[in-house]
Amino acid sequence: MMRKGVKSSLVAAAAISFLVLTTACSNTEGAAATASGNASASGQSSQSGQELAQAVKPDSKVQALLPAAIKSKGSLTLVTDPTYAPIDFTDDQGKIVGLEPDMALAVAKKLGVTINIEKADFNGILAGIEARRYDASWAAFSITDERKDKVNMVSYMRGGTSVMVKKGNPLGINSELDLCGKTVAAQTGTTQALSVLPSFDKKCADAGKDKPISLLLPQQDNVNQAVASGRAQALVADNALTGYYAQLQPDAFTSVDSILVEPSLSGVVSPKDDGGLSKAFQAGIQSLMDDGTYAKIMEAWNLKSGIVTKSEINPTVGS
Numbered sequence: 001m002m003r004k005g006v007k008s009s010l011v012a013a014a015a016i017s018f019l020v021l022t023t024a025c026s027n028t029e030g031a032a033a034t035a036s037g038n039a040s041a042s043g044q045s046s047q048s049g050q051e052l053a054q055a056v057k058p059d060s061k062v063q064a065l066l067p068a069a070i071k072s073k074g075s076l077t078l079v080t081d082p083t084y085a086p087i088d089f090t091d092d093q094g095k096i097v098g099l100e101p102d103m104a105l106a107v108a109k110k111l112g113v114t115i116n117i118e119k120a121d122f123n124g125i126l127a128g129i130e131a132r133r134y135d136a137s138w139a140a141f142s143i144t145d146e147r148k149d150k151v152n153m154v155s156y157m158r159g160g161t162s163v164m165v166k167k168g169n170p171l172g173i174n175s176e177l178d179l180c181g182k183t184v185a186a187q188t189g190t191t192q193a194l195s196v197l198p199s200f201d202k203k204c205a206d207a208g209k210d211k212p213i214s215l216l217l218p219q220q221d222n223v224n225q226a227v228a229s230g231r232a233q234a235l236v237a238d239n240a241l242t243g244y245y246a247q248l249q250p251d252a253f254t255s256v257d258s259i260l261v262e263p264s265l266s267g268v269v270s271p272k273d274d275g276g277l278s279k280a281f282q283a284g285i286q287s288l289m290d291d292g293t294y295a296k297i298m299e300a301w302n303l304k305s306g307i308v309t310k311s312e313i314n315p316t317v318g319s
Helices: 009-016 049-054 068-073 099-111 122-130 191-206 220-229 239-248 277-291 293-300
Strands: 075-080 114-119 136-142 151-166 183-187 213-217 234-238 253-271
Touching (some): 049 099, 068 075, 075 099, 075 122, 099 136, 122 136, 122 151, 122 253, 136 151, 151 191, 151 220, 151 277, 183 191, 183 220, 191 213, 191 253, 213 220, 234 239, 277 293
Parallel strands (some): 075 114, 183 213, 183 234
Antiparallel strands (some): 136 253, 151 234
């Protein structure tokens, strides 16, 4: 799910090809979403992520942690690179939408402030944070030791490789070993093709089972079609994508939430000396987790596999 280095344009391009199927939603405090971030198609919730965020009430304990300068200003200037659907992207009116805009709005509601989300190239965001051009960034940043040396990172989500199958999961694929002996598709050149599928080979061999049959195809659309047509029994891809595809085409696909390979945390970024803003973010996120809103927003974007139960400031990598 998360961007570990440079912007994941390969993932973004694959996801954007499906955007024509969605109805736009907005991260602003205007009208709520009607389809994007609405998991009703998959039978989870009739409320969109934005509707859930809009309904959040201020939390006095969280507000008490807000730095005086932010409290006086009454708003947060945030930044993202909106090219990573369904986490951060733009609707047909150019508004920034997605899981993170909804989550950022929900946290801001807990803090009792408004938000303004600006666009920037992913590769320049951390420099902008360090230069204090922005208060914080929600941009699907993986939490790494190198990044923690320069900025604060508050965890709120995990990502990794997940599995997508035909609607209803007719073969009952619920674990990595369930893929043994089956044809599993992936896009050529991706992490899934280069390291995840070979790791499945080893796990199946160690368990005394047949190795999966790898089907590598040049485009993500080809990979999806292989599952839809029955040429492959499953595919592996970034879990943000599998959840998104299953949400956009619920009559064709099901994401397997019980499988998440090589999970890692992502977090909200703020300056190293942020006056306590990271503490306010952590408390706000944890408050959303505790009252159930966080999980509902994650589910509204069909990202149940990314749910965590504890938010931490600069957590140990690999925890």
